[in-house]
Amino acid sequence: MAREQVVASLDIGNSTVRCVISVISPDQKDPHIVGIGEAESLGIRDGMVSSIEEVVSNINTAVENAERMSGLAVHHVYIGTSGSHIETTPSRGVIAVSTQEISEADVERVIEAAQNAPIGRNSHILRIIPKSFSIDDQEDIQNPLGMSGIRLEVDAHVISGNVSILKNLERSAHQASIDVNDIIPAPLASAESVLTRRQKELGVVAIDIGSSSTSVTVYEEGSLVHTAIVPIGGASVTKDIAIGLRTSIDAAEKLKTEYGTNIVDEVPEDEEIDLEKISKIDSHIVSRKHLSEIIQARYYEILMLVKEELKLVGRDGVLPGGATLSGGGSKMPGTLELSREVLSIPVQVGYPQGVQGMLDQIEDPSYATAVGLILWGIHNSSIDSGSRGELSFDFGAITKMIGDFFKKLLP
Numbered sequence: 001m002a003r004e005q006v007v008a009s010l011d012i013g014n015s016t017v018r019c020v021i022s023v024i025s026p027d028q029k030d031p032h033i034v035g036i037g038e039a040e041s042l043g044i045r046d047g048m049v050s051s052i053e054e055v056v057s058n059i060n061t062a063v064e065n066a067e068r069m070s071g072l073a074v075h076h077v078y079i080g081t082s083g084s085h086i087e088t089t090p091s092r093g094v095i096a097v098s099t100q101e102i103s104e105a106d107v108e109r110v111i112e113a114a115q116n117a118p119i120g121r122n123s124h125i126l127r128i129i130p131k132s133f134s135i136d137d138q139e140d141i142q143n144p145l146g147m148s149g150i151r152l153e154v155d156a157h158v159i160s161g162n163v164s165i166l167k168n169l170e171r172s173a174h175q176a177s178i179d180v181n182d183i184i185p186a187p188l189a190s191a192e193s194v195l196t197r198r199q200k201e202l203g204v205v206a207i208d209i210g211s212s213s214t215s216v217t218v219y220e221e222g223s224l225v226h227t228a229i230v231p232i233g234g235a236s237v238t239k240d241i242a243i244g245l246r247t248s249i250d251a252a253e254k255l256k257t258e259y260g261t262n263i264v265d266e267v268p269e270d271e272e273i274d275l276e277k278i279s280k281i282d283s284h285i286v287s288r289k290h291l292s293e294i295i296q297a298r299y300y301e302i303l304m305l306v307k308e309e310l311k312l313v314g315r316d317g318v319l320p321g322g323a324t325l326s327g328g329g330s331k332m333p334g335t336l337e338l339s340r341e342v343l344s345i346p347v348q349v350g351y352p353q354g355v356q357g358m359l360d361q362i363e364d365p366s367y368a369t370a371v372g373l374i375l376w377g378i379h380n381s382s383i384d385s386g387s388r389g390e391l392s393f394d395f396g397a398i399t400k401m402i403g404d405f406f407k408k409l410l411p
Contacts, residue, residue: 004023004024004025004026006021006022006023006024007022007031007374007378008021008022008074008374009077009078009080009371009373009377010059010077010080010173010178010370011080011186011189011373012041012044012059012079012080012081012172013041013044013210013211013369014041014046014047014210014211014212014233014235015040015041015235016038016211016366017039017041017055017058017059017062018036018038018366019035019036019037019038019059019062019066019370020033020362020373021033021034021036021066021070022034022355022357023072028356030354030356032356032357033357034069034070034071034357034358035065035067035068035070035071035358036069036358036361036362036367036370037062037063037065037066037067037068037069038065039061039062039065040058041055041058042054042055042058043058046083046085046231047081047082047083047085047213048085048162048165048168049168049172052168052172052175055169056176059172059176059178063176074178075178076179076181077173077179077180077181078180078182078184078373079169079170079183079184079373080185080189080369080370080372080373081126081166081169081185082185082210082212082215082229082369083165084231085165086159086160086186086187086215087119087123087159087160087229088157088226088228089117089118089157090117090155090156090158091114091115091116091117091128091158092154092155093111093112093114093115093116093153093154093156094110094113094151094152094153095109095110095113095151095152095153096151096152097149097150097151100148100149101147101148102135102144102145102148102149106144106152107133107152107154110153110154111128111130111154111156113154114130114154114156114158115128115158120160120162122162122163122164123160123162124166125160126161126166126183127159128158129156129157129159129188130156131155131157131223131225132155132223133152133153133154134152134154134155135147135152135153136150136151142221142222157227159185159188161185169183170183181377184377185227186208186369187206187208187215187217187227187229188217188372188376189369189372189373190208190215190369190372191372192379193350193353193354193355193368193371194206194324194350194351194352194365194372196353197222199219199322199324200219200223200321201220201222202319202320203218203219203220203318203320204218204219204220204319204321204322205219205306205310205315205319205322205323205345206219206324206326207306207323207324207325207326208327208330208369209233209234209302209325209327209328209330210233210234210329211234211329213229213230213231213232213233214230214302214305215227215228215229215230216229216230216309218309218310225313225315226312226313230302230305230306230309232298232305233302233327233329234256234327234328234329237260237294237295237329238252238253239252240298241256241291241294241295245290245291246284247275247279248279248281248282250279251278251279251281251282254278254279255273255278255291256295256332258278259273259288260291260292260295260332261292261295262296262299262332262337263292264292264293267289268289269289271287271289272285272287273285273287273288296334296338300338302329303338303339303342306342307343310343316344317345318345322346323339323345323347323348324348325339325348325365326349326350326351326368327368327369330349330365331366336349349365350365350368351365354375
């Protein structure tokens with residue numbers, strides 16, 4: 001790059017809105033984080049905007065905090081979207097090769113042909129991720145460029161989202177006077193920041209435990225194998241605590257964050273918590289043992305649903321790269337131990353990688369998506385393009401994506 005550029009992201013979650021500002025210099029390999037900002041997320045439910053006015057206010061607060069820290073103004077952002085409206089559909093594109101030798105134009109055309117996946121009427125394609133190619137009768141080709149053949153096919157993942165939800169996210173950003181470079185599926189973004197290339201080659205699952213949902217992203221041999229959204233997250237744990245211990249939601253959230261654990265056996269039978277110390281509404285005493293049992297039960301359910309997703313693609317218990325946990329829900333004490341027990345593979349907590357600057361602030365699994373949005377935007381989009389226009393699928397960026405896709409295959 002000939003000049004220094006500012007790249008920013010907005011992770012609009014169900015509990016928190018996070019803005020990260022980075023600077024890319026010609027003499028630096030990795031983006032340099034120069035500002036972060038947070039705001040409470042109101043007006044969002046399961047990734048869906050329920051109040052544009054509140055979301056705009058949240059965005060303004062998070063962006064202003066990041067701008068104040070960095071001394072830079074944010075005009076364009078990459079936005080992440082998550083929730084149960086995100087769907088992945090397998091697709092196959094087929095074309096006749098224009099000449100005997102397969103060119104980049106042929107690869108672009110076959111990926112474009114894969115967009116004809118049977119997605120829902122109200123869905124919009126966010127990404128088409130190639131998995132492998134076939135030339136005539138030869139299958140499982142990773143890089144078809146320069147090879148000879150007549151018929152080129154691609155097996156791909158088509159990732160889509162609900163049109164109304166995506167438009168409302170975009171409209172909220174525009175009302176906050178911010179243009180949207182791109183809307184990126186949060187599961188891809190979080191995996192981009194916490195997984196290494198070696199893990200993706202070996203076979204790994206990235207598990208991001210958010211507020212309303214948990215994303216599951218599986219890689220093997222450097223390619224995306226499977227992605228799914230489990231519609232349970234940290235908010236479900238809070239609701240269970242409120243019901244099980246008969247407390248207000250606010251008290252349940254404090255109980256979860258201040259006293260929660262997934263290691264039930266380490267909690268004494270007689271340990272009690274006086275709710276008067278943490279709540280203005282509740283005044284009774286609850287058992288911490290009971291609290292931990294409620295938390296562990298819900299986390300066990302989340303992990304069992306993740307396990308089912310791995311079974312669907314034949315990767316249950318057989319991923320050498322193990323599992324990497326991210327998202328705010330991964331910070332619950334004992335989650336690593338419980339995950340290893342349920343998934344029967346090595347498990348570690350994932351922290352954002354591939355960036356410089358402010359590492360003490362962003363070395364937190366909660367920032368996996370916000371940092372990953374910047375990395376995904378840099379690696380897979382054109383950061384010079386400015387606003388991409390309202391919900392337009394940019395096939396002009398496919399050539400860059402193809403180049404990066406093949407670069408990842410090189411030793």
